[in-house]
Amino acid sequence: MMAQNRQRVPVVPPSNKISDYYGTNVFGIKQMKESLAPSVFKKVVEAIDKGSKIDSSTAEEIGSAVKTWALSKGVTHYTHWFQPLTGSTAEKHDSFFDAQAGIEKFKGSALVQQEPDASSFPNGGIRSTFEARGYTAWDPSSPIFIFDKTLCIPTIFVAYTGEALDYKTPLLKSMEAINDAAVEICQLFDRNVRKITPSLGVEQEYFVIDKALYATRPDLVMSGRSVFGHNPARGQQLDDHYFGSIPTRVKDFMMEFEIEALKLGIPVSTRHNEVAPGQFEVAPLFEEINIATDHNQLLMDLMDKAAEKHNLKVLFHEKPFAGVNGSGKHNNWSLITDTGVNLFQPSNSARENLQFLTFLIATVKAVYDYADLLRASIASAGNDFRLGANEAPPAIISVFLGSTLSGILDELEKNGNIKIEKGDNMYMKLGISKIPEIILDNTDRNRTSPFAFTGNKFEFRAVGSQANVAGPMTVLNVIVAETLKNLSKDIEKEMNGGKEKKLAIVNVLRKYIKESKKVRFEGDGYSEEWEKEAEKRGLSNLKSTPFALDTYLDKKSAEVFIKHNVLSSIELHARHEIMLENYIKKVQIESRVMGDLSLNHIIPTAILYQNKLIKNANGLQGLGLDNTAAIDTIKEISRHLESVKSNVIGMTEARKQLNKEENLTKRAKGYSVEVKDMYFEKIRYAVDKLELLVDDESWPLVKYREMLFIK
Structure with a gap:
């Protein structure tokens, strides 16, 4: 099916009134007040308003109420939902069902804290291989919710040694x-x-x-x-x-x-x-x-x-x-x-x-x-x-x-x-x-x-x-x-x-x-x-x-x-390192994508089209007709092809040299100046010119005019 002729996917709201379904997948203040004992509810409100700690017995009562609410909505798993320094969110799902007991269980301790390991998340050197444990801890100030049939518990994410490994912890402190x-x-x-x-x-x-x-x-x-x-x-x-x-x-x-x-x-x-x-x-x-x-x-x-x-x-x-x-x-x-x-x-x-x-x-x-x-x-x-x-x-x-x-x-x-x-x-x-x-x-x-x-x-x-x-x-x-x-x-x-x-x-x-x-x-x-x-x-x-x-x-x-x-000073240095590494990887990926597209898609397509033009130009010449326009286009394609090829080679070499640089700051600045600034626009300029010269049906990439104007 052509993209422009796709059929609509109808959307039917659960009710004409938003108030009928607003917050129905959230275990918020209203749900807590209805399901918790007044003394327990008071402790939760104090934790939200004043940041006071929730004791284990209170956590057990909250956990029991949360489990009952979640199961009533067809939820089978729960997760501590956190925000590591990747910029996205993370979750590890655990089942409510305890196979040995043959029933659904959810302890207060599981609500309050988990050890998701998550040792592969960026940590800037905070977590050594032999101390790779990371812990998630419940943030009561942000409501628990259901997403994709999973009970999600908003949490902070910290290292075994206490340093923040996420975005939420420093935000709460600020x-x-x-x-x-x-x-x-x-x-x-x-x-x-x-x-x-x-x-x-x-x-x-x-x-x-x-x-x-x-x-x-x-x-x-x-x-x-x-x-x-x-x-x-x-x-x-x-x-x-x-x-x-x-x-x-x-x-x-x-x-x-x-x-x-x-x-x-x-x-x-x-x-x-x-x-x-x-x-x-x-x-x-x-x-x-x-x-x-x-x-x-x-x-x-x-x-x-x-x-x-x-x-x-x-x-x-x-x-x-x-x-x-x-x-x-x-x-x-x-x-x-x-x-x-x-x-x-x-x-x-x-x-x-x-x-x-x-x-x-x-x-x-x-x-x-x-x-x-x-x-x-x-x-x-x-x-x-x-x-x-x-x-x-x-x-x-x-x-x-x-x-x-x-x-x-x-x-x-x-x-x-x-x-x-x-x-x-x-x-x-x-x-x-x-x-x-x-x-x-x-x-x-x-x-x-x-x-x-x-x-x-x-x-x-x-x-x-x-x-x-x-x-x-x-x-x-x-x-x-x-x-x-x-x-x-x-x-x-x-x-x-x-x-x-x-x-x-x-x-x-x-x-x-x-x-x-x-x-x-x-x-x-x-x-x-x-x-x-x-x-x-x-x-x-x-x-x-x-x-x-x-x-x-x-x-x-x-x-x-x-x-x-x-x-802390340790956390600042870690974040600086993580952000530099992220920058290097992003520019590196874009550089490789540019190289791959140029060498495996753009250049072969342009050469094939150029060969067609050469054949046509020779045919015109054999018939005694003017082939100046074809020759000019052939030459222009050659200039842009040479520019693409030489700059991709230069960019690749620059990347190889920078990857030898052990100092992360110098490597990141090098990727900025010697890779991105030096080559990205040059390669793009030449490729975009080729897009105008090569036959539309031959061009290997979907064009802006096709992507931007959605129907």
């Missing part, structure tokens, strides 16, 4: 750090605040192509992106795909994964076409950051499985197709108090606006002070192709606030020395008594900014679409926590010097505004002028992953992680 720091600042404004929770909404971009066409492209199968492919005559230049009518097959696929996501308590709420043809987006409502991270990982898995049913393939690579927009994972981050206040929400209250500005300015200062670390947190081989291209933000980290907020900060900086007499309205004199409601419009998303304020949250747009968001969110949490701690000390120092509290806060904010001003940018982040301006301001432009990753080992970076008990 949440503790920012809670501690933010509560301290909040209590300057409201003594009732006892807890601050980072909130996250993840906009997930992705491409969809036909499964059969995907299978014909070895580069997509092997590396997730098309290493070759000439731009079609029509791409995204008409802007006709963006927010357009969703193709029928894609809409069916969307309904499929949305239904399953809703059953799992993932609050998906938005779907639409993105800018590039074949590109789409799904976005959920905001959730507590740990749950949002788990849900995003689970959602990608759901989307993969749903696509199979509809004969489609989802591409999460940041840049699967050249010449059109890449895909990001826009992280909308905010801080919520246990009193229900969004700390990034402007207000009609002068006091609340001073609190709002305090957290806003502290976040900007954190981004300025740790811009390179934030850049490192989103570094990957795939994201390097996206950053700075088309819609994606550049590798230069900057903050967009919008004209209204920028004006308010400038006014606060300028007027901070206003003399305040007794009885004066300080808030009014400083111009912060009422922040205009129009701020929501004035802080419209700047699509060229990697870190933008968007009304009541910050949107970290530079995160790649394949990434586990726990990585960059851990960094964001910890750098803001550090800045808030410093802010608290600076305010206390001012107050100890005799300043009234509000004036002490304003004085410190003025200082932070001045110190971080260089990172604020309101213009076009794609422009060459910005690169030059950023260089003048002293802002880094780390375009390649291996160079960006060096930041993890800086003294300044190490100190902030260690100080807040988020990552």
Whole structure:
């Protein structure tokens, strides 16, 4: 069957009302309250809210209730579901059925902890061969769920010696750090605040192509992106795909994964076409950051499985197709108090606006002070192709606030020395008594900014679409926590010097505004002028992953992680090594794919076509006819063939030499400069030119025009 003529796979929701099936595959608060004794339920809530430990007897009661619930839904196996440093999720399934006892069993100890071994996961040298054990431990703050008839228990994953081997452990620690720091600042404004929770909404971009066409492209199968492919005559230049009518097959696929996501308590709420043809987006409502991270990982898995049913393939690579927009994972981050206040929400209250500005300015200062670390947190081989291209933000980290907020900060900086007499309205004199409601419009998303304020949250747009968001969110949490701690000390120092509290806060904010001003940018982040301006301001432009990753080992970076008990020195070095190895392997795979396609597919096809042209040219000459056009094409094919062959040979040799390099950092940087930068574009350019010259029926690869415009 031709891919363009595939039949629809009908999707029937279990009910017309989402509320009838929302969360039915989740053992959440509602299910726990219904199935657990009040005293047990209270302990679970305390574990979720306060991080307190669950004792063995409580674990047994929870395990029994979970087993009964799971068996009632036809579940036969359970697993500890964790997020190793591969970037994906992992699971080992165990049966409830005990063959010796002849019954289904599930002990509380199996709920709380497992030893999955998992010695083959990347560990950066933390786990020696003779100490290869790894342990998973239940994270009660993220709900247990059923996926593919398996009971999934969200867990952390740590080494025998206690070091984190996953994304979740440092994320949870960073949440503790920012809670501690933010509560301290909040209590300057409201003594009732006892807890601050980072909130996250993840906009997930992705491409969809036909499964059969995907299978014909070895580069997509092997590396997730098309290493070759000439731009079609029509791409995204008409802007006709963006927010357009969703193709029928894609809409069916969307309904499929949305239904399953809703059953799992993932609050998906938005779907639409993105800018590039074949590109789409799904976005959920905001959730507590740990749950949002788990849900995003689970959602990608759901989307993969749903696509199979509809004969489609989802591409999460940041840049699967050249010449059109890449895909990001826009992280909308905010801080919520246990009193229900969004700390990034402007207000009609002068006091609340001073609190709002305090957290806003502290976040900007954190981004300025740790811009390179934030850049490192989103570094990957795939994201390097996206950053700075088309819609994606550049590798230069900057903050967009919008004209209204920028004006308010400038006014606060300028007027901070206003003399305040007794009885004066300080808030009014400083111009912060009422922040205009129009701020929501004035802080419209700047699509060229990697870190933008968007009304009541910050949107970290530079995160790649394949990434586990726990990585960059851990960094964001910890750098803001550090800045808030410093802010608290600076305010206390001012107050100890005799300043009234509000004036002490304003004085410190003025200082932070001045110190971080260089990172604020309101213009076009794609422009060459910005690169030059950023260089003048002293802002880094780390375009390649291996160079960006060096930041993890800086003294300044190490100190902030260690100080807040988020990552130890050993864990930092391990992660640095793992990320370098991952980068090398990704570039190595793409390099080999390019070589294989060039030598075994492109060159033989082009030569066969060239021989046809030579035969035709000789025939024309024998008939006394003009064969100039044929000769010119033959020569042009020869030039491109020579370029492909010589550059593939050069690339292969460079790879061989680099594989002898024992220093991992040098090898990774070599793969970036001496393999990717030196050869990828040269080979691609020549192959893409050959695609235009060789007969369409002979060309061995499915073309962009066939893959991108799905029906």
